[in-house]
Amino acid sequence: MKQRFDIRSQLGFARLGRIKVGEHSFKTPNLLVPTNKNILNKLQMDESFNIFDSIQNKDNFNKFIGYEIQDPLGVFTEKETKEEKVNSSLFSETKELWGIPRIPPLPMNTNEDQIEIFQKLYILADNYPNTDVARYRSYEMAATSTRLRMYEELVFKKYPDNKFILEFTFKEDPQILEYIITWILRNQDHLFGIRIRNIFANLMQSRGILEWIIELKRKLPSNLLWVVGGKILPQNYALALYMGFDLIDTRYIFQMGINGLYITPNGTKWLREMSYPLCSCKYCQQIIMFLDNQKKETPHVKSLILNHNFNSAIGELWRIKQSITDKTLRSYIEMKIHSSPLAAAFLRTIDTQYAKEINSRFPIINSHPVMCVGSESYNRPEIINFINRVKDEITPAKKYKMVVILPCSAKKPYSQSRSHQKFIKTIRKAAGKQYNEIHQVIITSPTGVIPRELEKVFPAAHYDIPVTGEWDSYEIRSTAECLANWLKKYETEDKSSLTIIAHLTGGYRKACEIAELFLSRENEDENNNKFKFIYSISQTDDFGTGSFEGLNNLSAEIIENLSKSSQDKKSLDKSNDFNKITKDEIIIKATMDYQFGKGAGEMIIKNGAIIIKGKRPQYNEIYTYDGAGKLLVGRLYANTGLIKLAPRGAELLVPLGKHQISINEEDLQGTTVFRPILKDIDPSAHPGDEMIVVNKNGNYLGVGELIQAPSDANLAKNGMICKLRKKIKQHSKKV
Secondary structure (H helix, E strand, C coil): CCEEEEEEEEECCEEEEEEEECCEEEEECEEEEECCHHHHHHHCCCCCCCHHHHHCCCCCCCCCEEEECCCCCCCCCCCCCCHHHHHHCCCCCCEEEEECCCCCCCCCCCCHHHHCCCCEEEEECCCCCCCCHHHHCCCHHHHHHHHHHHHHHHHHHHCCCCCEEEEEECCCCHHHHHHHHHHHHHCHHHEEEEEEECHHHCHHHHHHHHHHHHHHHHHCCCCCEEEEECCCCHHHHHHHHHCCCCEEECHHHHHHHHHCEEEECCEEEEHHHCCCCCCCCHHHHHHHHHCCCCCCCCHHHHHHHHHHHHHHHHHHHHHHHHHHHCCCHHHHHHHHHCCCHHHHHHHHHHHHHCHHHHHCCCCCCCCCCEECCCHHHHHCHHHHHHHHHHHHHCCCCCCCCEEEEEECCCCCCHHHCHHHHHHHHHHHHHHHHHHHHEEEEEEECCCEEEEHHHCCCCCCCCEECCCCCCCCHHHHHHHHHHHHHHHCCCCCCCCCCEEEEECCCHHHHHHHHHHHHHHHHHCCCCCCCCEEEEECCCCCCCCCCCCHHHHHHHHHHHHHHHHHHHHHCCCCCCCCHHHCCCHHHHHHHHHHHHHHCCCHHHHHHCCCEEEEECCCCCEEEEEEEECCEEEEEEEEECCCCCEEECHHHHHHCHHHCCCEEEECCCCCCCCEEEHHHEEEECCCCCCCCEEEEECCCCCEEEEEEECCCHHHHHHCCCCEEEEEEEECCCCCCCC
């Protein structure tokens, strides 16, 4: 029986994928639903009420995955001492997982013949009902190694063609983790996935848990299926999927229903302690009749509670899957964690300790709103990735005479806001013919520095923050660091200072003043001051940047300092190619460098480039020139502010060597790069990036979208790596 798990898209550790078991396919993320008869005996408390009524006649439901827990393997029980008994009962005493198109009503007379029609997967269970845990408490390492060695010697040798899901429980001992990883890597041909129990029952140990998860992600094949089991409620589903789990076991919420515990958005509650149901599903509409004078839940009420609990799990899964599809999972999680201090601490630990692992797996190309509401938003992957790209890849396009630093605006892109239209008009009028010699830079929190030419790029044109005028210390310092790093990139004439007009108030001004302090400390040992800061609005002024008085001050400072610049030094050499660059080329250069790394923009605009309105309103077209005329190199999309390469544009970037995938074959069959033919991949790329595919000789083959992060692609044993959008029919000559 063929068994396979493929990743179809990625958002950090979270992923959308597909499980293929025999002829059955199931999408992930998904739920595991207990369907064995022992559970059903407990759940079918009221013969007139079907426990699975909530999904009985809903053909539009996604496919769920049912599983059965029988008496486990028995290799650790005193009863199962004979090897013959162990071997004969191997599969009948193992947790069994099988897929079903949807979960139908399962009457108590369901027989084994009916169940056997489904393909099965086997979970090698960790902690069983018949295991004497106390026997191993003092030497967990011995228990773990004994159990895994028995699977290796008894199970894999007898059933070499089967694949299994290995279950284990979080332990604080790092030696256990190291042993498990080594064992999995040695036996990965026999494994389909892993199942970790009770992580979300121990969130107080968030640092230790995250060390386990990150170490597993760093070393194990990315195409292993991840299952979370044990005590987990719907309120933590989003966090589980954010950490890379693909399936969530719902057994715990079924147990809550059996006990009469009602699942709320923040946990569980006894129904007899409630005055109102907390949702409006059809089961809660019946539950409300039992709330008055309710002392103990009857079997029928427990059935209603269980159906409510299961529907809560389904609804939460759907909301999360939609947020992954919309690429807004991070916003959804930030909304959820405010009801749980432990979950908030868990997310903050991820952001502070493991940002590199998460951020490298988040797409750069995006178009969703980025809602920055709380302090957690300062470290959002989209924000950190943008800050790092601007810092590492973007440089000013030319030698400017002056830099004007402006505050952000609520409306995006900034140039469409009323305040920035006033700023632009004032600068243009004051500068006259020298308008293009002034570089406009916007500072904001939490994205830091945004050059005018990048104002339409995600997330600069997509973020939103609460506007109060008050900045906290983190916002001021982080923005100041970004500004100081940016200002150091400007090139000026020898022994001349860069004139910087800061048209700022409030927190913006404080950030600029600290940036000035940073720069002065770096240059205090030098004879000249490279930066000349001028604040157009004093601290005692009571008017704003967009007011009549503020704009007059800005205009006066520009006129005065441009005049001094012309008198004190010769004007820039107009024959200098570095300064012969158009507005379109500045945008193209910055956007290309942002997407494909420093130097990409220069390769595109070196023969000249132009932006022309496209055939559709969604994009504009970018052309460059050669001896034959104009060549289409890409399309600049309005929703992301980023570029999709045309074949010629991708081919021009081949010599740069960035954002490339090379395969170990001469030709690519089909339009997908799969892991077996992957030779090399640029480690700086992100899922969703435009990737240039070349063959083993370095010849251009096509351009497409990266499916998995490079770190995961290198660890994968199979699956899609890149889906080509454009592919050549025959090899082009090497550029």
